[in-house]
Amino acid sequence: MKKDGTRKTIRASIGSLGVLGLRNIKLPAPPTTLYLMLGEKCMFDCAYCPQARTSHGSTNFLSRVIWPKTDWGLLKNAVLNAPKIVKRICFQVVSSKGYVEEALFFVQDLSKTLSESRESSTNARVLPISVSIRLSDTNDVKRLFDAGAERIGLAMDVVSRNNYTSIRGGDFDRDFRFILSAGERFKGRITTHIIVGMGETDEELFNAFSEFYKRDITVGLFAFTPIKGTRMENAKRPLLNRYRKVQFMRYLFSMNKEFVPHFDENGKLVSVEGKGVGSIVKSSAIYVTSGCPNCNRPYYNEEPLGPMFNYPFIPDETERIVNEFTERVRHNEVVFKE
Numbered sequence: 001m002k003k004d005g006t007r008k009t010i011r012a013s014i015g016s017l018g019v020l021g022l023r024n025i026k027l028p029a030p031p032t033t034l035y036l037m038l039g040e041k042c043m044f045d046c047a048y049c050p051q052a053r054t055s056h057g058s059t060n061f062l063s064r065v066i067w068p069k070t071d072w073g074l075l076k077n078a079v080l081n082a083p084k085i086v087k088r089i090c091f092q093v094v095s096s097k098g099y100v101e102e103a104l105f106f107v108q109d110l111s112k113t114l115s116e117s118r119e120s121s122t123n124a125r126v127l128p129i130s131v132s133i134r135l136s137d138t139n140d141v142k143r144l145f146d147a148g149a150e151r152i153g154l155a156m157d158v159v160s161r162n163n164y165t166s167i168r169g170g171d172f173d174r175d176f177r178f179i180l181s182a183g184e185r186f187k188g189r190i191t192t193h194i195i196v197g198m199g200e201t202d203e204e205l206f207n208a209f210s211e212f213y214k215r216d217i218t219v220g221l222f223a224f225t226p227i228k229g230t231r232m233e234n235a236k237r238p239l240l241n242r243y244r245k246v247q248f249m250r251y252l253f254s255m256n257k258e259f260v261p262h263f264d265e266n267g268k269l270v271s272v273e274g275k276g277v278g279s280i281v282k283s284s285a286i287y288v289t290s291g292c293p294n295c296n297r298p299y300y301n302e303e304p305l306g307p308m309f310n311y312p313f314i315p316d317e318t319e320r321i322v323n324e325f326t327e328r329v330r331h332n333e334v335v336f337k338e
């Protein structure tokens, strides 16, 4: 209950409500993470986001997912009885007035509820909490960890140095350095998000991956999705074949695999060389949603009928995927199609 007597509410993705049994909907791929959203109408103005200050889109949306409002007490109870498929909870925090304190309240409250339930029942499950939030002070990151978060997501989103300020606002170097410093201070507990299709080159993606993975920062990859009412509503999505190359490259970093990328004069990735890259490219896990463990974000970027940029489960069509975007696969070399 809030001070004025009204009950606290929170938004949850429609898929999360479905998996918790709070909405009767068909789920072609159930979420393995519960996605909760705090705040609305952001103080920032990212050109691609329906929550942005000047967006005319519905605040019911984040990416292409709908987020109905739900009573917090009801939702907490449902979380305690979440089915086994649910392995994580993620708060997606919109930067509205007082958002850090708001996030701290919800993380602490949920964490307390989860630990009380563990104390009273040995069968209660441990559900780690992630918080995806925009911060500029590593002490706030610490406060969220102290409140009970297991991982913090600090989104870079745009890795194009030229387009960063116009698309996202802020300063590329300052924001990039901040995420790196959080990675150094909180080893293995930071995730970042990168959106492919923001005017960046493959080489810029390679350089960003390299800096992030060097500091043990996990990268959650997204494909740009135009949303009605946003400044980028008419911009194009990245080509699927290009996205596949980027997924492959990210996977090589995540596996700590040494490889040499070859770029053309425009920074486009044409091939990679490295021991065993030809068999690695056939790993189905490359094409699955990346980020915090068990974050599968079903249909954030895609219609259920496809094309699938991120598979929310292990795809059973990996051979077809690989044939579509590679020109030549040898043991130590993978050459990509145009």
Ligand code: SF4
Pocket (backbone or CB within 6 Å): 033, 088, 089, 090, 091, 130, 131, 132, 152, 153, 191, 193, 220, 290, 291, 292, 295
């Ligand atoms: S990768 Fe997934 S769980 Fe982690 S912060 Fe991002 S959306 Fe949340």
